[in-house]
Amino acid sequence: xxxxxxxxxxxxxxxxxxxxxxxxxxxxxxxxxxxxxxxxxxxxxxxxxxxxxxxxxxxxxxxxxxxxxxxxxxxxxxxxxxxxxxxxxxxxxxxxxxxxxxxxxxxxxxxxxxxxxxxxxxxxxxxxxxxxxxxxxxxxxxxxxxxxxxxxxxxxxxxxxxx
Amino acid sequence: xxxxxxxxxxxxxxxxxxxxxxxxxxxxxxxxxxxxxxxxxxxxxxxxxxxxxxxxxxxxxxxxxxxxxxxxxxxxxxxxxxxxxxxxxxxxxxxxxxxxxxxxxxxxxxxxxxxxxxxxxxxxxxxxxxxxxxxxxxxxxxxxxxxxxxxxxxxxxxxxxxxxxxxxxxxxxxxxxxxxxxxxxxxxxxxxxxxxxxxxxxxxxxxxxxxxxxxxxxxxxxxxxxxxxxxxxxxxxxxxxxxxxx
Numbered sequence: 001x002x003x004x005x006x007x008x009x010x011x012x013x014x015x016x017x018x019x020x021x022x023x024x025x026x027x028x029x030x031x032x033x034x035x036x037x038x039x040x041x042x043x044x045x046x047x048x049x050x051x052x053x054x055x056x057x058x059x060x061x062x063x064x065x066x067x068x069x070x071x072x073x074x075x076x077x078x079x080x081x082x083x084x085x086x087x088x089x090x091x092x093x094x095x096x097x098x099x100x101x102x103x104x105x106x107x108x109x110x111x112x113x114x115x116x117x118x119x120x121x122x123x124x125x126x127x128x129x130x131x132x133x134x135x136x137x138x139x140x141x142x143x144x145x146x147x148x149x150x151x152x153x154x155x156x157x158x159x160x161x162x163x
Numbered sequence: 164x165x166x167x168x169x170x171x172x173x174x175x176x177x178x179x180x181x182x183x184x185x186x187x188x189x190x191x192x193x194x195x196x197x198x199x200x201x202x203x204x205x206x207x208x209x210x211x212x213x214x215x216x217x218x219x220x221x222x223x224x225x226x227x228x229x230x231x232x233x234x235x236x237x238x239x240x241x242x243x244x245x246x247x248x249x250x251x252x253x254x255x256x257x258x259x260x261x262x263x264x265x266x267x268x269x270x271x272x273x274x275x276x277x278x279x280x281x282x283x284x285x286x287x288x289x290x291x292x293x294x295x296x297x298x299x300x301x302x303x304x305x306x307x308x309x310x311x312x313x314x315x316x317x318x319x320x321x322x323x324x325x326x327x328x329x330x331x332x333x334x335x336x337x338x339x340x341x342x343x344x345x346x347x348x349x350x351x352x353x354x355x356x357x358x359x360x361x362x363x364x365x366x367x368x369x370x371x372x373x374x375x376x377x378x379x380x381x382x383x384x385x386x387x388x389x390x391x392x393x394x395x396x397x398x399x400x401x402x403x404x405x406x407x408x409x
């Protein structure tokens with residue numbers, strides 16, 4: 001019965017989880033592994049989930065931890081260095097945004113994973129700063145910094161693609 | 164207030180406290196650069212929110228349901244209990260006479276397969292052999308010097324799976340016989356007879372130790388065993404059998 005309840009509550013988030021996983025890993029096979037391992041780990045820890053809290057944020061937290069474990073097993077860590085100061089930038093005109101979802105996806109995929117993850121969790125998944133901080137195990141100030149730098153990099157790339 | 168680009172990001176996301184929000188709003192009113200950044204980020208957020216999610220693999224949900232129903236058990240979850248069970252079984256089983264017989268028959272065959280037995284002490288004198296073992300902490304029963312054409316040759320300590328055995332060699336023509344003194348558990352009453360690896364074996368139990376006679380011919384085993392059955396009231400060991408002093 002518990003498994004049925006878990007499936008009923010967690011599987012509706014499958015598409016969103018896969019979207020984040022795909023954008024984090026950059027390929028379908030790794031994304032599938034990441035999502036499957038995330039849901040299995042979530043199922044094993046489902047008795048610790050507090051009913052009434054945000055299940056989607058909880059699943060994202062587990063997904064991030066599974067991702068870190070996977071990278072650790074592969075002896076490959078996500079880039080953790082913060083980029084150097086990128087400002088001030090020449091303010092682009094508002095119409096400098098590249099048009100088309102494809103260009104945006106490509107620009108997003110080109111970000112270092114540490115910034116891409118923060119931007120995806122905020123701007124695609126619309127998690128709060130507090131939820132992102134919990135998922136990534138970093139302070140809220142770091143979340144703000146990573147989102148800012150990720151957006152700034154996107155701005156530079158998208159602006160460049162129009163010039 | 165000077166430009167604080169990160170706080171502009173926090174402002175766009177509504178993540179700032181009231182005072183900082185007011186400060187940023189005031190700054191935006193006078194700073195074209197930060198106003199443009201805020202406008203860009205709002206537009207970017209909108210576009211990212213609207214991004215279509217990647218296509219979901221057709222069988223992903225089915226595979227997830229299957230794995231939830233039949234999760235793969237991590238290897239340690241069964242390997243460790245299995246190893247512990249095997250170790251417990253081994254500890255229990257090492258006292259079984261069939262196992263002891265198999266182990267000693269194997270060692271007997273190994274020692275006599277060499278052109279010359281690998282004795283550490285050479286003597287036809289039973290008392291001298293007994294003193295050699297006793298000086299190394301092992302009491303052995305009164306050994307026969309020989310019987311029916313078999314003569315005492317020498318002895319040594321032989322490593323078994325988890326312990327050492329005092330091993331005494333007898334030879335006569337093409338016949339060979341071993342007498343072992345083994346410490347540790349033994350799951351039989353006073354005596355046990357059987358065959359293992361093509362050898363006849365008799366186990367005798369006394370004073371917490373096992374005396375084993377191993378030979379190809381059962382008659383040889385019984386002849387030597389007869390000398391022990393009359394003498395196995397040998398004294399209680401004063402010292403436990405220990406590995407040889409190197």
